[in-house]
Amino acid sequence: MEESASRNNIIILPTSLDFDDEKLQFLSIDADRLSVKYIGPDDYKVAAMTLANNPIPQECEVFYFEVKIIDKGENGMIGVGFCTKQSLKTIRSNTESDDSNIILMPGQEKNSWSYHGDDGYSFSSKSGELYGPPYTTDDIIGCYLNYRNKIIFYTKNGVSLGPACFLPNDLNDTLSNILQ
DSSP, X not given: OHHHHHHTTXXXXXXXXXXXXXXXXXXXXXXXXXXEEEOXXXXXXXXXXXXXXXXXXXXXXXXXXXXXXXXXXXXXXXXXXXXXXXXXXXXXXXXTSSOTTOOOOTTSSTTEEEEETXXXXXXXXXEEEEOSOOOOTTOEEEEEEETTTTEEEEEETTEEEEEEEEOOTTOOSOEEEEEO
8 A cells, every 4th residue: 555655646644643562551542542641650660652653754844743741640751752663663672671770762762853841851862952841731742843954843832942953864764753
């Protein structure tokens, strides 16, 4: 189907959440596949993530989605952003480590980017820096990806926080959006 969609110039966009089968035990996803709740142990010790059902095609050039934080949880450890399929594999394998002190999230691995609610940091391919205000329950976080200008920025409650980072020029992998 992907080949025929490509030939007919049909762009298939993300429309709902998908889930990480290996970490599903810590997530509850609503039947509409638009809401997810973390139900695991202390969020400083266990990482769980959900993905969009489809990657963001580069032909789209500009993509934006929003996430409403219904409940920040005990520690507010929520990251919203993007990662490539390859970085997702690394995040998954490192998160499954026996070392309970290691929690790898998008932004903390090459070719992944995220904005974190607990501290307001933006992470870009392992490097983190203070970016915007922390976010919490009832905030709406927007994620903007511009393939054409190779830029990512975020919004908080409809207000742009400015550029968070720039995508590498050699990025050829399709991005999948991540909601943690």
